[in-house]
Amino acid sequence: MGHLSNEELLKLRSDFISGGVGSVTTQFVESARGAILCDVDGNEYIDFAGGIAVMNIGHSHPRVVAAIKAQAEKLTHTCFMVNPYETAVRLAKKLCQITPGDFPKKAAFLNSGAEAVENAVKIARYYTGRPAILVFDNAYHGRTLLTMTMTSKVKPYKWKFGPFAPEVYRMPFGDAVGPDKLKDVFIKQVDPESLAAVVAEPVQGEGGFIAPPPGYFQELVKICHDNGILFVADEIQSGMGRTGKMFAIEHWGVEPDLVVVAKSLAAGMPLAAVVGKAAIMDSVHAWGLGGTYGGNPVACAAALAVLDVFEEEDMLARAVALGEKLKTRFEKWQRDFSLIGEIRGLGAMLGLEFVKGPDKEPAADEAKQLAAYCLDKGLLILVCGSYGNVVRVLAPFVITDEQLEKGLAVLEAGLKEISN
Numbered sequence: 001m002g003h004l005s006n007e008e009l010l011k012l013r014s015d016f017i018s019g020g021v022g023s024v025t026t027q028f029v030e031s032a033r034g035a036i037l038c039d040v041d042g043n044e045y046i047d048f049a050g051g052i053a054v055m056n057i058g059h060s061h062p063r064v065v066a067a068i069k070a071q072a073e074k075l076t077h078t079c080f081m082v083n084p085y086e087t088a089v090r091l092a093k094k095l096c097q098i099t100p101g102d103f104p105k106k107a108a109f110l111n112s113g114a115e116a117v118e119n120a121v122k123i124a125r126y127y128t129g130r131p132a133i134l135v136f137d138n139a140y141h142g143r144t145l146l147t148m149t150m151t152s153k154v155k156p157y158k159w160k161f162g163p164f165a166p167e168v169y170r171m172p173f174g175d176a177v178g179p180d181k182l183k184d185v186f187i188k189q190v191d192p193e194s195l196a197a198v199v200a201e202p203v204q205g206e207g208g209f210i211a212p213p214p215g216y217f218q219e220l221v222k223i224c225h226d227n228g229i230l231f232v233a234d235e236i237q238s239g240m241g242r243t244g245k246m247f248a249i250e251h252w253g254v255e256p257d258l259v260v261v262a263k264s265l266a267a268g269m270p271l272a273a274v275v276g277k278a279a280i281m282d283s284v285h286a287w288g289l290g291g292t293y294g295g296n297p298v299a300c301a302a303a304l305a306v307l308d309v310f311e312e313e314d315m316l317a318r319a320v321a322l323g324e325k326l327k328t329r330f331e332k333w334q335r336d337f338s339l340i341g342e343i344r345g346l347g348a349m350l351g352l353e354f355v356k357g358p359d360k361e362p363a364a365d366e367a368k369q370l371a372a373y374c375l376d377k378g379l380l381i382l383v384c385g386s387y388g389n390v391v392r393v394l395a396p397f398v399i400t401d402e403q404l405e406k407g408l409a410v411l412e413a414g415l416k417e418i419s420n
């Protein structure tokens with residue numbers, strides 16, 4: 001590894017990787033540690049992307065690496081449906097303990113976020129005996145047929161990939177309208193008695209780092225429960241400490257019927273889970289849920305190490321501290337640069353909305369320009385949003401003050417350059 005140059009690897013990529021698969025950068029990464037990425041040509045980058053919210057505790061955390069190595073030497077796979085093993089049941093117990101709600105819970109393991117969202121929908125349909133699902137504008141839930149249907153943005157996620165899955169309905173999110181809009185949806189779109197679940201990202205991720213107004217989820221969930229509808233929290237991007245609490249929905253004291261986790265759960269090993277009320281999780285017939293790799297022993301060992309690191313290294317406090325530093329700087333920039341509209345998100349899940357003109361139109365080109373400027377200066381940062389105009393920070397919580405300061409200085413210089 002590492003003997004081919006970036007240029008040679010790019011050629012291989014274009015020759016052999018489907019053109020349908022994108023990459024934000026053209027740099028091939030060779031190694032990564034903490035909040036630093038190194039490419040094959042020896043360049044270093046400060047990582048404000050975290051592999052899209054996967055590396056909350058940092059790249060190659062020694063505890064996680066040790067757990068992966070130890071588990072790989074003992075056992076890498078049997079398929080949980082053939083021979084169960086200890087790491088999976090221990091992790092399930094832990095997830096049942098740390099997810100919100102003081103009631104009996106159970107878990108099921110899957111490979112990816114999208115697969116876990118699909119399973120949450122299957123379970124909700126089974127339990128309620130109802131077919132329909134309600135999701136939101138700006139939602140992102142994945143790229144499989146059902147989850148791309150649930151995802152809001154057409155290009156690139158849905159374009160020409162239809163026909164879509166049936167019985168998926170949508171309503172505006174957050175400030176756009178209050179949860180009482182649901183009652184309108186019940187009249188004009190889908191009867192509540194047909195709705196199995198409302199699926200929501202507590203803080204929307206790909207759609208633009210949109211946090212709901214206070215009280216939003218409490219009211220929404222009350223309406224759901226008054227109508228026998230389950231509430232499913234997609235915590236794939238907002239969870240694992242990103243907003244300063246283990247799960248973002250905890251900010252509002254809401255206890256979801258089902259929680260979906262993935263991404264930072266196993267620090268880069270492919271692992272996802274649906275965790276929720278035992279009566280709901282157990283309603284499905286035996287063998288109704290599963291898959292070859294779900295809850296792979298190495299991935300589960302990594303996740304157990306991640307949860308130990310959260311406790312032993314007080315990752316939530318570090319997330320809160322990171323969020324506060326980002327917010328202070330972002331507020332200064334909001335005063336200094338007219339390009340910046342809202343400061344989006346919550347905790348260390350923070351983004352800058354780019355706008356221009358008297359009507360504060362979305363400024364997607366400028367957001368893209370800033371990300372390109374940053375990459376050129378050694379800072380990797382991602383853009384999101386239905387309008388592509390939100391620059392978001394998903395830096396590992398273990399980023400040092402010096403690295404953070406360096407990264408923010410690059411962003412600030414970029415903002416100055418683009419504003420001129």
Ligand code: PLZ
Pocket residue numbers: 052112113114115117140141142143201205206234235236237238262263
């Ligand atoms: N739910 C809230 O953020 C994944 C996707 C990037 P998978 N987000 C990054 C891209 O362009 O594919 C995500 C998410 C939320 C579900 C998912 C899907 O998780 O592990 O990518 O399937």
